[in-house]
Amino acid sequence: MSPAKYVYFFGGGKADGNAAMKNLLGGKGANLAEMGKLGIPVPPGFTITTEVCSHYYANKRQYPATLKAELNKAIGKMEKLMGMNFDDTTNPLLVSVRSGARSSMPGMMETVLNVGLTSKTIPGLIAKTGNERFVYDAYRRLMMMYSDVVMEKAAGIELAHGGGIREQLEHEMQRVKNAKGVSLDTQLDVNDLKTLCDSFKAIIKKVIGKEFPDDSYEQLWGGIHAVFASWMGKRAVSYRRIEGIPEEWGTAVSVQAMVFGNMGDTSATGVAFTRNPATGEDVFFGEWLPNAQGEDVVAGIRTPLPLNKRTKGEDQAAVQSLEEAMPALYKQLDGIQQTLEKHYKDMQDIEFTIQEGTLYMLQTRVGKRNGQSAIRMAVNMVESKLIDKETAISRVKPEQLDELLHPSVDPIAEKKAGVLAKGLPAGPGGACGQIVFTADDAAEWAKQGKKVILVRKETSPEDVHGMHVAQAILTAKGGMTSHAALVARGWGRCCIVGCGTLDVNASTKTMSVNGKTLREGDYITLNGSKGLVYEGQLSLLPADPEHNLWYKKLMTWVDKVRRLNVRTNADTPKDAAQAILFGAEGIGLTRTEHMFFGPDRIGAMREMIVAQTRETREKALAKLLPFQRDDFYGIFKAMAGKPVTIRLLDPPLHEFLPQTEPETATLAVELGITVEALKARISQLHELNPMLGHRGCRLGIAYPEITTMQARAIFEAAAMLTKEKIKVLPEVMVPLVSTLAEFKHQEVLIRNAAALVMKEQGVRFKYLVGTMIEIPRAALTANEIARDAEFFSFGTNDLTQMTFGFSRDDVGGFLPYYLESKILAVDPFQTIDQTGVGELIQMGVERGRSTRPDLKVGICGEHGGEPASVKFCHRVRMNYVSCSPFRVPIARLAAAHAMIEEKAKTAAKKPAVKKAAKKTKAAKKTAKKAAAKKSTKSIRSIKSMKKPAKKATKKPVKKGRK
Ligand code: PEP
Ligand code: MG
Secondary structure (H helix, E strand, O other): OOOOOOEEEEEOOEEOOOHHHHHHHHHHHHHHHHHHHOOOOOOOEEEEOHHHHHHHHHOOOOOOOOHHHHHHHHHHHHHHHHOOEEOOOOOEEOEEEEEEEOOOOOOOOOEEEEEOOOOOOHHHHHHHHOOHHHHHHHHHHHHHHHHHHHHHHOOOOOOOOOOOHHHHHHHHHHHHHHHHOOOOHHHOOHHHHHHHHHHHHHHHHHHHOOOOOOOHHHHHHHHHHHHHHHOOOHHHHHHHHHHOOOHHHOEEEEEEEOOOOOOOOOOEEEEEEOOOOOOOOOOOEEEEEEOOOHHHHHOOOOOOEEOOHHHOOHHHOOOOOHHHHOHHHHHHHHHHHHHHHHHHOOOEEEEEEEEOOEEEEEEEEEOOOOHHHHHHHHHHHHHOOOOOHHHHHHHOOHHHHHHHOOOEEOHHHHHHOOEEEEOEEEEOOEEEEEEEOOHHHHHHHHHOOOOEEEEEOOOOHHHHHHHHHOOEEEEOOOOOOOHHHHHHHHHOOEEEEOOOOOEEEOOOOEEEEOOEEEEOOOEEEEEOOOOEEEEOOOOEEOOOHHHOHHHHHHHHHHHHHOOOEEEEEOOOHHHHHHHHHOOOOOEEEEEHHHHHOOOOOHHHHHHHHHOOOHHHHHHHHHHHHHHHHHHHHHHHHHHOOOEEEEEOOOOOHHHHOOOOHHHHHHHHHHHOOOHHHHHHHHHHHOOOOHHHOOOOHHHHHHOHHHHHHHHHHHHHHHHHHHHOOOOOEEEEEEOOOOOHHHHHHHHHHHHHHHHHHHHHHOOOOOOEEEEEEOOHHHHHOHHHHOOOOOEEEEOHHHHHHHHHOOOOOOHHHOHHHHHHOOOOOOOOOOOOOOOOHHHHHHHHHHHHHHHOOOOEEEEOOHHHHOHHHHHHHHHOOOOEEEEOHHHHHHHHHHHHHHHHHHHHHHHHHHHHHHHHHHHHHHHHHHHHHHHHHOOHHHHHHHHHHHHHHHHHHOOOOOOOOO
16 A cells, blocks of 8 residues: 655646646635646645644644655655755755645635745845845845744744744845835835844844844745644634634645745735726726735735726726736736636636746635625626526525625615725724723623724734634725724624725723724724724615515525425514515414514413403403404415414413502502402412423313414404405414324314304415424324324424423523533534434424324424524424525525525435446346355355445435534
């Protein structure tokens, strides 16, 4: 067996890897290999696999024994292609060392550039380039990065806040600039840089206690070690947690020949997107800087320039785009970006460098985008036949729809308000909140339930935890590709960057702009779509997806693809109407208890509760009936013939009675009974465990007249609309059933009411009687319950509560500990626990349908709008999910994703089944031959052959959970 391969080479139009090898080579490594294969100019290099990362952590940070030899061989190949040698005195090759996980983690892990500059190689590089300034500039950059990344962070040294080596070196550089009276790095001459390099060495020695390494190979291995170590760094761990990236993936390391964008005026560097990632517009979009290295563009140290004339901002007429400054190179770059987008069939985020008039591509990856642009790009790409509709649907994440449903600043309020400052519109939408100046403060204030806007000079990956909890991010520096912009866009967060007029002072916790000073806690409002900042709280408008034509088109495709229907939980005609606008196909849950709290009803409700006899109770119920009938009439009318599930009264009666002394006294007067009598009734209703007490169908069983009144109100409303020739489809739902007998008891009452109303009103209409499945026993005995119930709706709030034995109302007391210590991966009240609760659901569906094959099944717990749970509901073949109106579009999209995934799985299984069938034939032949020999040995072998063959031809496991 050949030894494992740990190093994959690329360059010279060839590559060991390709784009499909992301798991092994990381996104960056895989795409560098692919670009190399496409003949795109990529500096040669190699990628050390993610398996080395796993080995590194499994073996006390040691490398596989064969890695060194492989790496040296790859360096030899690079040297040959570049015509330069690593660690050479006359013609030295420098390299970059970069991280690259499967899925991109912008800025979360480490990079070291210019590796290989030492006292041995520096003179040779100066002689070769004839540019001493360039060499010392590269050297000071290497020292800044290396001391920070390798000598401090990877070594686990924790310097006091603000005293990190990088900050100290930056401080020193600023001191030299101030002494010289210049503001830009480019204004430092060779002597300044030489002196700076000497002082850098002294500072490093003093702060870290070690010399800066003067050996090319020591630098290279130090860089590799730092990248692997950064996988478990604080920033990367916190980003992974937020993004749900598994720890086991590990990172790859790419080592690549350095090319320089800072070799003078014919050199440049830039970052670009094949489409505008903020709006989705199909226009080549990006930023560049002449005579600079990549970090200058991303870090916001210098303000980058627009790439082309078309994307210049209003106030950028005077600045030179790359298109104007270097037209031929721009044309070449434009050609490459088109090739890349066509090849990858998706928007690419690319990095390039121009070294003395030659263009090199350093990176391509699928570009991050916000929800609005994700939708627009997906639809446009279908229209231009780049992708098919299902691919377009898969490209939009359900959470991204959420962004579209986010608020914007009210334009009328905006017109009246004076603009405080203007920046670049990095993340669209509106946000309003209190200013905080550090990520830690943002996290702390958000914990207290405050809405904050994080204001920084510029953000760094250390700020991600604060950025994540902020309503919006505002930075004084940086461009559209700065850290803040990239991260905010990935999360669909409102964000404004490069707001140059802001003077942000994090130590005094103030920001000044145009003579005004704002302090921590002051309110500001951001219009992230236009880059405008306002003082104070401006009103925000709810999102309006209905006017987004790309969204509407995408959703028509979504609806064609999905199998699962999507309904809404709505208790009022207004909510129902809103949900219809969002595409709801019916109501999956109307909770009737909310209807009794109105000031005009609560009196009659309480009268009913304290009633001592059936007669007086019926009298009170008769007062409630017209109200209920009106409620149902309004909802049925809004739903215009779509199915409407109405659940009978569910909560314990004591919830309707007052809890305090004065309220009790007032109510006693209103009800015409003594305070003592009322108190006695309240105490009679008191329960130790109300959630497991007298609620749900148990109410209707103890007081059948409640069920009769509600059923009558439903059917009278249905009769009225039928007479008006408006279609109705009521589905009456009995809550909290655990036995068939309970259901039957209620069903008789409901059907009697229906028959009576139809007779009285002289009309006929269809209706169904079904039940909620929210008690484990109901799921276990679903085959019995389905004998009478015409539909099931899984009440996963209660089902989760009762399966785990976690009180829905008290879970907050211990759940944070469970999540922190990973006893639970997610909150089961948000995402269905597929292994436990899910098992009951699947059992319930299957057992129910074993009795009644056409049983209609849905879900109406909170999980009905959560994407992972929606997919689960699809897999267990429910008919519909039901969720709050604003989650309806998300559920529609998640349902389409589920269908697409199911199709892909089936397609992937088909050839396997064929293959297996072939194998079975072959196995049978061999078996026959073997049997002919009639030896005991051959009999054993027949048996052992038959078994796997049988396994292989077994039908694919029934669609459902895995
Ligand atoms: C449920 O239990 O999931 C449900 C929808 O009912 P409720 O939340 O009203 O108890
Ligand atoms: Mg319930």
